[in-house]
Amino acid sequence: MTTVGERLVEMLEARGVEMVFGIPGVHTIELYRGLAGSSIRHVTPRHEQAAGFLADGYARATGKPGVAFLITGPGLTNVITALAQARADSVPVLAISGVNARATLGRGLGCLHELPDQCATMASVCLSSERIEDPRDLGPALDRAFALFASGRPGPVHIEIPTDVMALPCDDTSTDEAASAGPPQPDATAIAGAAALLSRARSPAILVGGGAKGAADLVCRIAERLDAPVVMTANGRGLLHAHPLGVPASPSLKSVRALLADSDAVLAIGTEFGPTDYDMYVVGGFPPLKGLVRIDVDAAQIARHACDIAIVADARDAVEVLMSALEDRPADAAPGAGTARAREARDAAWDEIGQRYRSHVDALDAIRKAAPGAMIVGDSTQAVYAGNLFFDHDRPGGWFNAATGYGALGFGPPAAIGAKLGRPDVPVVCVVGDGGMQFVLAELGTAMDEKAAVVFVVWNNGGFQEIETSMVEAGIAPVGVRPSAPDFCQVAQSYGMEAQRIASLGALGAAVSQALACGGPALVEIVGDPAL
Structure with missing residues (x-):
């Protein structure tokens, strides 16, 4: 007999999970039954909040979901801060927790580690939170979690397993939903409109955030093609290191805002226009952007900051298609103007x-x-x-x-x-x-x-x-x-x-x-x- 806990480890292993972060407890020991015999490495932090941060750092470094095992109640509430950080920064973290036996849930019996509604608590922080009520639910729940990581703006996902379900027999119930998931593809009409707008711009600029970090080579190529300074937000740093068109400075600075205000078109790639990047000092005054084209994998995020043309797609996919659709730059565009504008913005930001x-x-x-x-x-x-x-x-x-x-x-x-x-x-x-x-x-x-x-x-x-x-x-x-x-x-x-x-x-x-x-x-x- 293979238990739910053992099958969970097998399914994580099959999905490429290399390590899990967590502190074992009496409410999760059945999740550990198959761990010692697997290829998955277990890392024990000193606090569950750190387990979440470990998973977050692992995910940012590898591009793979970080996975944490957490006990019912305090283990899970301890990790909420880390999951909220992952939610804010679009980091894929899978939190797998125990929860008390099914017959006790929601009854206020005073069980050890009891919360009134643990799933509801986690749903306020995570992209989704669901409970495995039956062993047959395990594979589909994992498929949905990994589909969320692969198909849009990532973030934390929570799955909880009642203690009386962990040891039940479990067949492999995967639906392979994750394998078919993928980010949305760029719309041809939006690409054509964006290419026309950017091609005729005489003083364009590019904004890049963390969503562009997997497309550094393409960002460099399109910047050179457009002769456009590239402003890198905090999570976009490193995309154009030491490049004449690079502006590694915050758009909260007046000097960088001036560069953007003077641009007749702006291509924003993988950046949410959040205040901690764009208004760090909470003074307002970020300029309206002319000819704003946004590329973001999340349509809801694009809707939060209006733009002229929206391209809902993965940054790399969209920039690659956009590059091939660009026309020649205007004949009267001054050669090398972008480099001069970038240098002026860098120097002014350094002084500022x-x-x-x-x-x-x-x-x-x-x-x-x-x-x-x-x-x-x-x-x-x-x-x-x-x-x-x-x-x-x-x-x-x-x-x-x-x-x-x-x-x-x-x-x-x-x-x-x-x-x-x-x-x-x-x-x-x-x-x-x-x-x-x-x-x-x-x-x-x-x-x-x-x-x-x-x-x-x-x-x-x-x-x-x-x-x-x-x-x-x-x-x-x-x-x-x-x-x-x-x-x-x-x-x-x-x-x-x-x-x-x-x-x-x-x-x-x-x-x-x-x-x-x-x-x-x-x-x-x-x-x-x-x-x-």
């Missing part, structure tokens, strides 16, 4: 962010030079805020953090571990503040357990400095912004991790190089505020 943030970006540049091609995974900390405003990374999809979208503190370290586990061949550096590090300090142990060679750069300025500054500027006496921190190097060393402390940004590049050379997890602590 100010000396303090420029010093933070210099520190990020030092990390990039010490670890070329790295994934730099950030938490909510000042160096990351600076990088989101202006930073030219060298890897598409290699700069991501939780300082946009949902904005969860404690994201960086576990997400970096998940990214490294998913791509062990790629250097991974986590940039985190002392406050965010303390949210997930114990995950240093997870990195050691899993031999995940992440370099944790902890920017220890003694508190929540960004919040303290905001309180002072608002005329509010700072309260609660100076929590004490441990000796991070000693904590790391107590786990057996290499650690060193520096007090100068000039020493950061060498410290990161040394940490990478050790071949295992390592921590670099920056003490004080070297930017002052």
Whole structure:
């Protein structure tokens, strides 16, 4: 007899799942029955929220869904923050949880780990939430989950299995629905209209977000064909590293907004026009865009920000077709004008962010030079805020953090571990503040357990400095912004991790190089505020 729990593992394995993240409990042990004999690797974090962040980082690094096993009740509510971050950033995460026995559900009997309606709780955060009431439901539920990941804008999906269902016998009930799923194909009429509009533009621009990271080569080609500056939002960084047409700066900056306002056509690829990218300071004033063409896999997302032409499709599919439909540029279009416009916008944005943030970006540049091609995974900390405003990374999809979208503190370290586990061949550096590090300090142990060679750069300025500054500027006496921190190097060393402390940004590049050379997890602590 093959149980539901065993069949679940088989079905995940058949769908290419390589690892699951979770903490086993009495409500999920039947899900683990087949795990030891499978090819799936189990990773145990120290907290369920970290399990979600690990799955998120793994998914961003690999492009495959991250999977978490979670106990009923508190295990699931602990992971909600991580799933909300994944929802905000369109990251495919599959949360598989237990739930109490079917006969007890919704009756308020006071069972261990009981929630009034666990599915309803998760449905408010996830793309879908469903319960396996019968073993025959398992395959179709998994098919629907993987179809959601493959056919549109991804995000978290939740499946729960009652404890009295986990051990029931289960045949393979897959419908192979996921295999037939795929993103929508670009509409020919929309492509033709967009090609005509962009071909006749004399000063076009391109906006790229995280949805374009799989089309970096095509974005470069269409930018060169149109002679169009390319503005990269935070999740779009790395698509045109060091390219004359690249503008690795936030559209929240006045200088970048001026570039877009002066454009007679704008092609926006895989970007949702969210406030954390387009109005970071909540001051309004983002200009109306002339001749706006949007490419997005999600029709509902396109509907939230009006445009002239909408192309509902995967970025790579749409840009490839659009390229072939473009006509020759206007004969009177000034050659090289796009390069000059991009350079002017870059220079103005660099000046606009100010000396303090420029010093933070210099520190990020030092990390990039010490670890070329790295994934730099950030938490909510000042160096990351600076990088989101202006930073030219060298890897598409290699700069991501939780300082946009949902904005969860404690994201960086576990997400970096998940990214490294998913791509062990790629250097991974986590940039985190002392406050965010303390949210997930114990995950240093997870990195050691899993031999995940992440370099944790902890920017220890003694508190929540960004919040303290905001309180002072608002005329509010700072309260609660100076929590004490441990000796991070000693904590790391107590786990057996290499650690060193520096007090100068000039020493950061060498410290990161040394940490990478050790071949295992390592921590670099920056003490004080070297930017002052």
